Amino acid sequence: MQKALVWLRRDLRLYDNAALHYALKEGGQVWLTFIFDTDILKPLLKGELDANGLKHDRRVDFIWQGLKQIDDELRKQGGGLIVRYGQPTQCIPEIAKELDVNTVFTNHDYEPSAIERDETVRVQLEKQGIRFETFKDQVIFEKKEILTNSNTVFSIFTPYKNNWLKTLQEKDLSDYECNPKPGQLAGIPKKLSAPFPSLESMGFCPTGIESYLPPGSEGGQAFLEDFLHRIDQYQVGRDFPAIKGVSYLSTHLRFGMLSIRGLVREAHRRMLAGSMGATIWLSELIWRDFYFMILANHPRLAKGASFKPDYDNIAWESGATAKKLFAAWCEGKTGYPLVDAAMHQLNQSGYMHNRLRMVVASFLTKDLGIDWRWGEAYFAEHLNDFELSSNNGGWQWASSSGCDAQPYFRIFNPITQSEKFDPEGKFIKRYLPQLEKLSKKSIHAPWKAGHIELEAAGISLGRDYPLPVVDHDEARKKTLVRYSVVKKIT
Ligand SMILES: Cc1cc2nc3c(=O)[nH]c(=O)nc-3n(C[C@H](O)[C@H](O)[C@H](O)COP(=O)(O)OP(=O)(O)OC[C@H]3O[C@@H](n4cnc5c(N)ncnc54)[C@H](O)[C@@H]3O)c2cc1C
Numbered sequence: 001m002q003k004a005l006v007w008l009r010r011d012l013r014l015y016d017n018a019a020l021h022y023a024l025k026e027g028g029q030v031w032l033t034f035i036f037d038t039d040i041l042k043p044l045l046k047g048e049l050d051a052n053g054l055k056h057d058r059r060v061d062f063i064w065q066g067l068k069q070i071d072d073e074l075r076k077q078g079g080g081l082i083v084r085y086g087q088p089t090q091c092i093p094e095i096a097k098e099l100d101v102n103t104v105f106t107n108h109d110y111e112p113s114a115i116e117r118d119e120t121v122r123v124q125l126e127k128q129g130i131r132f133e134t135f136k137d138q139v140i141f142e143k144k145e146i147l148t149n150s151n152t153v154f155s156i157f158t159p160y161k162n163n164w165l166k167t168l169q170e171k172d173l174s175d176y177e178c179n180p181k182p183g184q185l186a187g188i189p190k191k192l193s194a195p196f197p198s199l200e201s202m203g204f205c206p207t208g209i210e211s212y213l214p215p216g217s218e219g220g221q222a223f224l225e226d227f228l229h230r231i232d233q234y235q236v237g238r239d240f241p242a243i244k245g246v247s248y249l250s251t252h253l254r255f256g257m258l259s260i261r262g263l264v265r266e267a268h269r270r271m272l273a274g275s276m277g278a279t280i281w282l283s284e285l286i287w288r289d290f291y292f293m294i295l296a297n298h299p300r301l302a303k304g305a306s307f308k309p310d311y312d313n314i315a316w317e318s319g320a321t322a323k324k325l326f327a328a329w330c331e332g333k334t335g336y337p338l339v340d341a342a343m344h345q346l347n348q349s350g351y352m353h354n355r356l357r358m359v360v361a362s363f364l365t366k367d368l369g370i371d372w373r374w375g376e377a378y379f380a381e382h383l384n385d386f387e388l389s390s391n392n393g394g395w396q397w398a399s400s401s402g403c404d405a406q407p408y409f410r411i412f413n414p415i416t417q418s419e420k421f422d423p424e425g426k427f428i429k430r431y432l433p434q435l436e437k438l439s440k441k442s443i444h445a446p447w448k449a450g451h452i453e454l455e456a457a458g459i460s461l462g463r464d465y466p467l468p469v470v471d472h473d474e475a476r477k478k479t480l481v482r483y484s485v486v487k488k489i490t
Contacts (some may be wrong), residue, residue: 001028001029002027002029003029003030003031003099003102003186004023004026004028004030004031004101004102004103004104004105005023005030005031005032005033005039005092005099005101005104005107006020006030006032006033006104006244006288007030007035007092007104007105007106008021008032008033008081009106009107009255009256009384010107010109010138010255011089012063012066012067012070012139012216012255013066013070013140013217013256013257013258013259013416014070014074014178014179014217015174015175015178015217015258015259016100016176016178016261016262017107017134017137017176017261018107018135018136019106019134019137019156020105020176020178021174021178022133023103023105024178024180024181024184026103027181027184028102028184029184029185029186030079030180030184030186031095031101031185031188032074032081032185033077033081033082033083033084033092033095034067034083034084035085035087035088035091036083036084036086036202037086037088037195038086038087039061039087040318041085041202041203042238044057044204045203048398050205051411052200052205054199054203054463054481055203055204055205055209056204056205056207057204058207058213058384058454059251059384059386060202060204061204061205061207061209061210062209062210062213062215062251062255062384063255064199064204065209065210065215066215066216066217066255066257067081067083067196067317069217069218070198070216071083072372074185074291075414077180077185078183078185078186078187079186079187080187080188082095082188082192083194083196083197084197085197085201085202085292086388088117089117089124090102090345092121092124093125093130093144094374095122096128096130096132096212096269097270098191099189099192102130102131102143103128103130103133104121104125104130104131104133104134105133105135106118106131106132106133106134106135107134107135108136108137108138108142109138110142110143110155110296110420111388111389112299113302115299118132118134137176137256138256138287138292138463139289139292139293140164140168140173140260140261141164141167141262141265141286141289141291141293142289142292142293142296142431143174143296143297144297145167146167147163148362153297154293154296155294155368155403156305156404156405157287157290158284158405160190160286160293161286161290164189164286164289164290165286172261173268175261175262175375177255180469185384186267209384213248213351213384214347217252217257217258218255219252219257220252220253220257220258220483221258223252224247224258224263227247227249228266228293229250230244230245231247231270231277231278231281232270232276233245233277234246234247234276234278234281235250235276235279235477236277238280238354238355238486239420240355240419240427241342241345241353241355241356241421241427242264242424242427242430243416243420246353246354247281248351249263249383250349250351250384250385251277251385253288253385254384254386260285260288263285264282267279267281267282268282270318287390287393288387288390289392290403291387291389291390291392292389294307294389294393294403295388295389295392297394297470299395302392303386304373306402307401307402307403308486310422310473311399311400311486312401313480313485314401314482314486315485316369316370316371316482317369318369318458320371321428322368322369325368325370325469325470325471326364326370326374328469329363329368330343330371330378330458331347331377332344332476333373333466333467333469334363334368334466334467334469334470335442335446335465335467335469336363336367336414336418336445336446336466336472337425337435337443337446337465338356338359338417338421338428338444338466339359339360339363339414339433340421340466341356341427341431342356342359342360342418342431343360344432345431346379346383348464350382350384351383351384352379354480355421357394358398358412358413359418360375360398361375361394361395362411362414363399363414365399365414365477366476366479367411367414367470367472368470368475369475369479372395372396372398372399372401376391376392376465378486379391385442400483403442406450409483410482411479413472414472415444415472418444418445419444419445422444423430424439425440425444428443432465434464435457435465436457437456438459439452439453443467446459446465447459447461447468
């Protein structure tokens, strides 16, 4: 009889899951496993710990809670999730051997280190006579599925998107049914029935993330339903961080708690029915596919290389001053309220609105002259939805070294961005309550307010709120000189 093991990674759901679908389709017994990877988790334990010596990491907590939901669901059906804390290259072959399965099923991962890990697992399994089957699940089109007329990969988004839309067929969005036959989800054998590792046993503490980001497919579905009432106005509200204009689904998508096919199906259907909001939202989902495709075809990006190699000649600020400016940026103390409020949003919740990601990334690279890789690493540590492909893509886009048709002299003005996208200063006030009493004219650049207004608002600059760490106009001139080493402008 066929026996199969499904290895869950970034696909933490029991519906519309390609690997699970194919495992069930074989007809035999199916087990599911998740490995808390020590190679990923141990490095996270550095830095500040709580009074019990535990690390606060929202993502680990979010994954843990999502897995609990899956385990509960599987137990209702007579099965259970086999959860381990260890190295997948060891654990997967061990579990597969113990269960005596014929095949291990899993879904593609496009990060170079994951590809290497999977190759090691494949070799180990094959030595044991076990097949390793992998599937596309995380994206609609992967790797080299969308190519230019001359069979090369795209490097500019708009023609990629047009081709993506032209290629899309109903079958690309069809659901992978995951309906086990009675008894097909096998109970965990005694030998493997170690208890579900607690967060604490792995060095992490509960973070309370569920109070604003309900985990699992259940949480994702609830957020999706809420968004579908707003999707038709997405194009109107999506750039304004003070209002609920976006979907907030990125973290569920990151961990595969929602299926990308389901989201694209919704957006595409509404686009065909004439919804402008759905059309623009679909474009955002295509950006996600685009950056996965870019990383899959340019693995050097994971090693810090600029997408446009000329940009590696830029001399970024360094030394003590650069470190001080970087610390001010991280802590939201630059004196530019929109930048600072955005950094507080990230530090407090693990989320940052897309418009603000663009603003703070431009500010770091083009106002402070700091290497985009510093910002990329800070986001990687703090974003709940951290995704190597989109994060690298977003940072390189902002620093102009990436996939962008615009030349480097697009430099965001943090004051006009603030006036345009937070005109009343509502978002700023949410995160910087000390600026509550400033007028909507002065809140974008408090140092320009007269001392009478500042005094009336109870603000002493330098005491209650920082003076700007740089002058934008001067920084802009310096950036144009810094970037002039770039020979070719594409
Ligand atoms: C510097 C920078 C870093 C970023 N880092 C990440 C990251 O680590 N992980 C991440 O998921 N997104 C990243 N983004 C893209 C984008 O900011 C987030 O996906 C978005 O803000 C998530 O919020 P949402 O789910 O409400 O988005 P919505 O506006 O509702 O968009 C829906 C979905 O489309 C995808 N999407 C939207 N915009 C983009 C984009 N520009 N690139 C790729 N996918 C997109 C996301 O999966 C998102 O959940 C980054 C952008 C920038 C400028």
